[in-house]
Amino acid sequence: MHIAIVTENFLPKVDGVTRTLARLLEHLQAGGHRVAVFGPESGMETYAGAELYGTAGIPFLPYPELKLNLWRPEFTRKLVEFEPHVIHLVDPVWLGAAALAICHTKLQDIPVVSSYHTNLATYCGHFGLGIFTPLMWRWNLFCHSRCRYTVCPSPSTRDMLEYHEFQNVRLWPRGVDTTLFSPRHRSCSLRAEWTGQPDTPKTILLYVGRLSYEKNIGLVVDAYKQLDHARCHLVLVGHGPAHNDIKAECERLEIPVTFTGYLQGTELATAFSSADLFVFPSTTETFGQVVLEAMSSGLPVVGLVAEGVRDLVDHRKTGLLLDTTGLTVKEQAKHYKANIITLINDIPLRTVMSNNAIKSASRYSWWEAMECMVQVYRDATEEARLKHTMLDIDNQQINKHSVDERGDSGVEEGFSEEELDDLDRAEAGKSKPIEPLL
Template sequence: MTTASLHIALISETFPPEINGVANTLGRLVEGLRGRGHCVQLVRPRQNSDPHGAADQALLLTRGWPLPGYPGLQWGQSSMHKLLRSWQRQRPDVLYIATEGPLGLSALRAARRLQIPVVSGFHTNFQQYTGHYGVGLLTRLLTNYLRWFHNRSQMTLVPSVSQQIELQRRGFERLELLARGVDSQLFHPAKRCDRLRANWGLAEGDIAILHVGRLAAEKNLALLSKSFQALQQAHPQRRLKLILVGDGPQRASLQQQLPEALFCGLQRGEALAAHYASGDLFLFPSLSETFGNVVLEALASGLGVVAFDQAAAAQHIRHGHNGALAGAQDEQGFIQAANGLLNDAEGLRRARLNARRHAAGQGWAAIVELFEQHLRSAMQPTNDMPVMHSRP
């Protein structure tokens, strides 16, 4: 029996070609749903790079404001009337709201008025970020708003068990898991490039210590610097080079702290895959991730990954088998885990082989299928619409 295709509206502040984990995930989900025969309308703010008149039936653009700290991105304005007009003309079967700003809130309210079921996604720990930017007093208010927002939907999708437990503890309801996948053909050890390593100033036997991600306060990059310096002191006889891929507000200060490190800026596609595969050890000190797509990308590229035991790392790394883990907040444990991999050449070789073997089985097809199942589940009449109060 053929399953009927769905008309899905996906609402997000960010989407490819923007470079971040949320955009990457949403791009994969939309591509996968359309590949399965579903009609997906993308609703997002107009970006500076959008050509005039770019909108069509599959794309609804709204106005936006510049997002502080994220050059080039727009924070969507409230667009309830525009959404109502669009969805009254062509009613979606279900909404997926990926971001909780004014655009997401207006979509939530429009859905309530039209009685369209809503699935929300918890993609970013904004309530943790506030403390890193000197506005820690807002953390409780933001947490309360996020709980109110997500509890208005039929279900909220979270990417990891650790995130699910944390949100349940904070009173979030109807949480379901939707993990992340990786393109293991793009991210592959075969993309290792001797020419790129030579450009980095590395010879055979030298160690490239890699970090990929946004260079921002919430990524705990002080530990990255501390870890690299500790590794240099522990291995004075070996040539180690720190390679950072990505950009962000902390880049200038990191370049001052780490004058010998190489800053490669933003990389995409095949170039990004070559940067991953040309590394040896991957350090991921972040404690603020809902998932951390870069962990899976590094594993697929055959790197020895060192991370804290949470989010993607907790799901995909077995300590000593395909990487190394430290307890959350245990900075000394993190440094020791990295040092342990470097001290054991054969153990690092095995970990890299096992990392690739594990990540090769973590494709996007099963994730997209589960996503579709969650959307269909939200449409069932037994899932009563939560009560929508006028204000959080």
């Protein structure tokens, strides 16, 4: 298939969306598909065999790392020339909306599908723009409703979308590399580097993700402040707008925290497997890829009852989930701290949860996950083909009805208009009355 992908986000930025897209492109290359990607400038011409077309964007002021990418006239030409069999819009908001307009005018017969990755409407509240939450839901619905299918990564996210009246929602799950994310990569030297103690007895609490307030990172920090730091140590992997504030506060209060910045590949896998607990307080996930990677690495998860996360973590079996409904910020920190303490103190329970987490994560295969998306492409193109076939049949029936109304026998069906006119003239000549003999 020829598959065109339009995305608001791409490499070299590293997050759940870009990592999933990279996996998808690698899978499509292995399947022999031809792919073109239209998105923000990446500095690359190709990735995993896919042709990359980049554009500039305007920084989104409340969230400078996000950009409103601009549709270039060159994109239109390249997209039409590519002759796609299906077009995939990734989190369509700005660039994806422009692509919808182009599809409507230039590529009306090509099926379009979309994927929902980011809870932008929820983010509005975290940015102090809660008044725009309903508007963002309406805009998301407008964009996705123009697509044949909308795919999302988890059952709870699907439920949320259907609640907001999204139609034709299908699942596109995620996978995990169980060879890379494995307890086998545990490093005593890394643990010693983090804590400053060889063979440290401390329980390592690990967070991986953006250090930003929409990720609810403040809950982890507030809970950690109240813990016994002689018994545990917090490691924050990632970066973001809250980094400097968190670091300054921890230094001011003399709270021991390790900041590693962004990690990838084997460094990230080693960090996962060298920790003891995964602390993840986000309420805005559509899946929670880092949660799955933590579980595959043998880490029990201390999280919240929220979309995405609650589909992965089995409460009291692979971790502990806190329901924050009706709780104040102070109460949330208190109960979250209690869950962390429970797993710090109960090593046998932690061990059982660790084994359960590894087993649970092993059920998620990247190949099967990516095949789900390929099947969506196949279904969309097949439905488009059937639709065109039905339209052709309808048109033939209309033409036949038109011919029958002209009194013809029907044997001329399939003739051109010029041929039909010639036949009409011939019939007219044959039907002249016979003159009587004199």
